[in-house]
């Protein structure tokens with residue numbers, strides 16, 4: 001079963017790398033955060049549009065390795081439409097997963113698509129790749145985004 005799951009996860013990562021979701025600039029973003037991982041050369045810009053407490057829209061542009069791009073794509077599709085509290089909870093779950101604090105196979109239902117990144121914790125160099133977009137999203141949430149830039 002685990003090897004079937006691994007193949008499925010591999011497929012999901014390849015798919016999101018090849019056809020990243022929400023891969024576009026956002027002209028009217030509330031917040032724009034740049035994320036850079038010098039170890040690998042991953043470089044992304046995350047755009048976030050908040051409507052009250054809800055992440056109304058999220059998108060990204062940039063380039064990097066397959067893991068970093070797939071992770072940014074999955075992150076954007078999961079966080080879109082969620083409240084900021086839910087987005088923070090997803091961040092925390094993903095962080096625990098890739099740092100090995102949470103054993104993925106014990107939380108498959110809860111993890112959903114995030115489970116595809118379970119294997120990352122075995123490759124310390126890849127943890128930064130997988131986390132880049134998530135850290136950028138989190139810092140966008142934490143910074144003061146009260147002013148929406150419409151100009």
Ligand code: ZN
Pocket residue numbers: 037040041042064065066067068129
């Ligand atoms: Zn990378």
